[in-house]
Amino acid sequence: DQQVKQNSPSLSVQEGRISILNCDYTNSMFDYFLWYKKYPAEGPTFLISISSIKDKNEDGRFTVFLNKSAKHLSLHIVPSQPGDSAVYFCAASLTGNQFYFGTGTSLTVIP
Amino acid sequence: NAGVTQTPKFQVLKTGQSMTLQCAQDMNHEYMSWYRQDPGMGLRLIHYSVGAGITDQGEVPNGYNVSRSTTEDFPLRLLSAAPSQTSVYFCASSYSSSGELFFGEGSRLTVL
Numbered sequence: 001d002q003q004v005k006q007n008s009p010s011l012s013v014q015e016g017r018i019s020i021l022n023c024d025y026t027n028s029m030f031d032y033f034l035w036y037k038k039y040p041a042e043g044p045t046f047l048i049s050i051s052s053i054k055d056k057n058e059d060g061r062f063t064v065f066l067n068k069s070a071k072h073l074s075l076h077i078v079p080s081q082p083g084d085s086a087v088y089f090c091a092a093s094l095t096g097n098q099f100y101f102g103t104g105t106s107l108t109v110i111p
Numbered sequence: 112n113a114g115v116t117q118t119p120k121f122q123v124l125k126t127g128q129s130m131t132l133q134c135a136q137d138m139n140h141e142y143m144s145w146y147r148q149d150p151g152m153g154l155r156l157i158h159y160s161v162g163a164g165i166t167d168q169g170e171v172p173n174g175y176n177v178s179r180s181t182t183e184d185f186p187l188r189l190l191s192a193a194p195s196q197t198s199v200y201f202c203a204s205s206y207s208s209s210g211e212l213f214f215g216e217g218s219r220l221t222v223l
Contacts, residue, residue: 004153034211043115043201043214044154089153091212098169099212101146101154 003027004092006102014110019077021105023090028071030092030100035064035075038087038104047088048075080109113137117202117215124192124222132187132218134202142205143185144212147171147198154201160185192222 005024013019021035031052036044050057050064050073057064063076077084087106093099118133136143144159156169160179174196176188185204189196199219203212 002153006153036212036214041216043203043216044212045214046211049211091154098156098159099144100156100170103151103153 002103003030004090004100004102006088006090006105008105009103010106010108012108012110013080015082016079019075019080019084019107019109021075021077021088021090021107023073023075023102025071025073025092025100027092027094027100028068029094032093033064033066033073034091034093034099035062036089036091036101037084038089044089077107080107082109082111085109115202115204115213115215117200117218119218120216121219122221124189124220126193126222128192129188129190130192130220131189132200132202132220134185134187134215135183136185136202136204136213137183138204138206138213139182140204140206140213141182142207142210143179144169144203144205145175145177145185145187146201146203148201148217149198157187157200189220192220194222196220197222 034049035047038044066073087104089104090102091099115136141162145157146154158177160166202215
């Protein structure tokens with residue numbers, strides 16, 4: 001059973017606008033959340049993370065929001081750029097050793 | 112600046128054959144892991160290791176073996192390949208078990 005879910009397989013956004021990617025999880029014990037970006041034929045690369053003790057973390061154009069009561073996190077990209085077009089995976093981990101990944105959302109930023 | 116290196120990048124096997132996917136990292140990371148990526152399934156953890164001599168199972172360990180004799184290397188062995196093991200495999204490492212993962216470029220395996 002999928003513990004981390006990304007219900008939108010794809011998203012298209014105009015350049016300069018905001019991209020919002022969503023992720024839901026089922027295990028309330030997860031304490032660390034991450035977003036990864038993946039280009040075709042490459043491995044995923046780390047984008048941004050958030051600890052369960054926070055509800056927001058920013059890094060430049062990227063902001064991750066965590067809503068623990070709803071078991072939901074989101075990644076905001078503002079402004080979106082064509083180079084942001086990629087597949088985005090969210091991941092969650094328990095303190096320890098296992099990371100659980102979502103199925104990914106393919107973002108297309110239209111110039 | 113090698114990071115995480117996986118070999119081979121592509122492999123075709125026949126059912127029942129064995130092979131080893133190699134993974135090496137040069138960042139002195141204690142934590143290493145193997146994932147498989149399948150359409151609609153995301154990345155699923157196969158096995159992981161928190162240090163030399165220590166390995167454990169992830170979500171989908173059946174059909175795979177691992178060992179960790181050095182900090183740098185974490186090979187994944189398929190003892191008797193099955194078509195269900197057709198996938199893209201990623202090796203990843205981290206400075207700790209709860210830190211960000213650094214991924215290799217992936218190994219695409221096809222089992223006929």
